[in-house]
Amino acid sequence: MKRRSLLLGGMAGALGLGVLLRPRDKGQDHSSYFRSLGTALDSAGQSKPTLIVDRNKLLENVRTLKSHISDRFAYRIVAKSLPSLGLLETVMQASGSNRLMLFHQPFVNQVAAVMPEADILLGKPMPVTAAHNFYRQFAGGNFKPERQLRWLVDTPERLAQYDTLAESLGQQMQICIELDVGLHRGGVSSDQPLITMLERMQQSDHLQFCGFMGYEPHVVKMPVGDPIMYRDRAVVLYQNYVDVAREYLGDAWPQNVLLNAGGSPTYQLYDHGNFPFNELATGSCLVKPTDFDLPTLADHKPASYIGTPVLKALDSLEIPGINLGGIQSAWNPNRARTFFTYGGYWKAKPESPLGLVHNGLFGRSTNQEMLNGSRNISLQPDDWIFLRPTQSEFVFLQFGDIAVYDDGSIVEHWPVFSEEPKLA
Numbered sequence: 482m483k484r485r486s487l488l489l490g491g492m493a494g495a496l497g498l499g500v501l502l503r504p505r506d507k508g509q510d511h512s513s514y515f516r517s518l519g520t521a522l523d524s525a526g527q528s529k530p531t532l533i534v535d536r537n538k539l540l541e542n543v544r545t546l547k548s549h550i551s552d553r554f555a556y557r558i559v560a561k562s563l564p565s566l567g568l569l570e571t572v573m574q575a576s577g578s579n580r581l582m583l584f585h586q587p588f589v590n591q592v593a594a595v596m597p598e599a600d601i602l603l604g605k606p607m608p609v610t611a612a613h614n615f616y617r618q619f620a621g622g623n624f625k626p627e628r629q630l631r632w633l634v635d636t637p638e639r640l641a642q643y644d645t646l647a648e649s650l651g652q653q654m655q656i657c658i659e660l661d662v663g664l665h666r667g668g669v670s671s672d673q674p675l676i677t678m679l680e681r682m683q684q685s686d687h688l689q690f691c692g693f694m695g696y697e698p699h700v701v702k703m704p705v706g707d708p709i710m711y712r713d714r715a716v717v718l719y720q721n722y723v724d725v726a727r728e729y730l731g732d733a734w735p736q737n738v739l740l741n742a743g744g745s746p747t748y749q750l751y752d753h754g755n756f757p758f759n760e761l762a763t764g765s766c767l768v769k770p771t772d773f774d775l776p777t778l779a780d781h782k783p784a785s786y787i788g789t790p791v792l793k794a795l796d797s798l799e800i801p802g803i804n805l806g807g808i809q810s811a812w813n814p815n816r817a818r819t820f821f822t823y824g825g826y827w828k829a830k831p832e833s834p835l836g837l838v839h840n841g842l843f844g845r846s847t848n849q850e851m852l853n854g855s856r857n858i859s860l861q862p863d864d865w866i867f868l869r870p871t872q873s874e875f876v877f878l879q880f881g882d883i884a885v886y887d888d889g890s891i892v893e894h895w896p897v898f899s900e901e902p903k904l905a
């Protein structure tokens with residue numbers, strides 16, 4: 482073959498490969514659902530980045546959850562992942578549960594002040610000063626901490642601190658022990674510290690042992706191996722601590738013992754079979770941020786979005802300095818247009834219109850974020866872009882009141898938890 486035809490053949494091959502590798506156009510305008518979300522935000526006079534919860538989808542997720550748990554386990558609502566009183570009240574009503582798991586002392590005070598019926602379990606062990614601050618800020622009322630508040634304690638040392646505090650305050654305290662059932666994020670990991678803690682509580686005039694918490698999200702996150710195998714290992718560890726404590730306490734084993742486990746990623750692994758716990762805790766699966774797009778949550782639906790106004794819409798892509806925007810958009814049809822949004826850089830992923838992408842060359846911004854999209858996207862300034870949070874616990878706190886969407890309109894606003902009340 483001649484050199485020229487070899488060259489021509491090579492060029493044609495490269496061109497063909499280029500056509501094959503070139504990203505396809507993924508751009509698509511809002512579906513009717515997102516159009517309706519945008520119209521609802523406009524009608525409600527929203528003009529800034531807004532966290533939206535779709536109430537119907539939230540309630541559907543509660544029904545899905547209940548269909549799995551049925552009456553095999555009690556349900557505890559993970560408030561960290563649903564950090565708003567209005568949101569919690571809605572879930573409490575729909576699920577029929579008054580059990581909450583909280584992770585932040587100021588929020589514990591807020592719940593104790595306005596939800597006298599709540600049963601609160603701490604989801605992490607708090608410094609003893611945080612516990613002290615709870616009692617200092619607690620203004621009294623129908624919520625009875627000695628019955629309705631369960632502190633989580635992980636070590637004999639922390640337990641001794643709580644005992645001293647309880648004695649100095651003359652306060653009865655319920656104590657739940659954190660177990661390490663494989664996550665290795667702390668908690669009791671052998672029999673001896675557990676026995677030491679039980680012994681201390683038996684001798685204490687103020688501390689009452691109320692049960693265990695063993696959290697096991699690692700079970701579905703392992704790079705290799707079957708989740709059921711990891712689940713079973715966690716269950717064996719949990720069962721061992723139950724057996725050790727039962728044997729040690731004998732008749733002093735609590736009548737209404739609390740044996741908590743689970744989280745959104747794992748709760749459906751307990752649909753069938755016998756397990757040593759009597760309560761499962763979840764929160765995130767009810768709003769389903771993207772981190773929870775897991776096979777074990779396939780029947781839950783996304784129920785929360787960030788809506789943010791488009792400030793600027795350009796028909797090209799320009800990058801400051803050496804302008805590589807033209808090359809980027811010539812190669813990738815999803816970079817033909819440029820949008821700047823009101824705010825950005827949240828823990829969230831663009832959801833609608835379809836095919837929006839960040840631009841690594843331009844960079845991220847919390848003030849005006851650049852997104853690129855294809856010519857199929859007809860967004861204009863003042864239209865809305867929707868993103869899906871990757872997690873709820875921190876993201877939900879960044880937008881002020883949650884806009885509650887129900888069947889075409891924003892029907893309510895739910896304030897989110899704040900750092901108030903301050904220390905007296």
Ligand SMILES: Cc1ncc(COP(=O)(O)O)c(C=O)c1O
Nearest residue numbers: 559562604696744745763764765
């Ligand atoms: C102790 C504990 N239980 C349960 C959960 C589950 O919460 P979610 O369902 O929101 O993942 C968590 C989440 O961090 C946790 O720390």
